[in-house]
Amino acid sequence: MPDPDDLTARARIRQAALTQFADVGFQKATIRSIAAEAGVSPGLLRHHFGSKEALRDAVDAYVMDEIRRTNDDVTAASATGTFGASVDREALRPFQRYLARALLDGSSTIATMFDQLAAMTTQWVAAADETRTDRPGTDTHTRGALYTAMVLGIPLLHEHLSRVLGVDILSDDGDRRVALAMLEIYSHPLISTELAEQARAALYPDPPSRSAR
Incomplete structure (x- = not known):
């Protein structure tokens, strides 16, 4: 059985790496x-992870595991009408910052993480399509990827959004403001389905056959 102290040290190292990779980037x-932030020696860090690259892999896996767990919790909660109580947005902020930095730095592992996030989002789009009264004009994969890009763009543009809104969007107040605005955007489309159909017809007079999936 692993030494509990080793498990605690490993978790501290992983958390410190997540914070530093998000703050200054993997290269810096x-x-x-x-090791200093985790309160351990560099030797103990290498004992647990071997290299900085392996440590990043462990952080990537941890971030994705936590996002998947949250996604599963939200999926289950939405089925029982307890959606709002299922999301711990404060706990998600470090992961948002980590993903934003990885995108900004062009991390060698961000492509895989983006693909996994897009796949999760596509499942939500497909589920939402089941309750639509109109027939979707584009496939779920494309819409899932675009939703993912838009959501990741928020922490990526953290500095600019915070300046425009006059509040740090990763603070409690800023996050609440962004979350409420996103709910408003998702629940109240900017244009009607009729106007969307007119625009689609004008842009593509002879579109390919439309598919609901």
């Missing part, structure tokens, strides 16, 4: 600085 973060 060092084994020594991560």
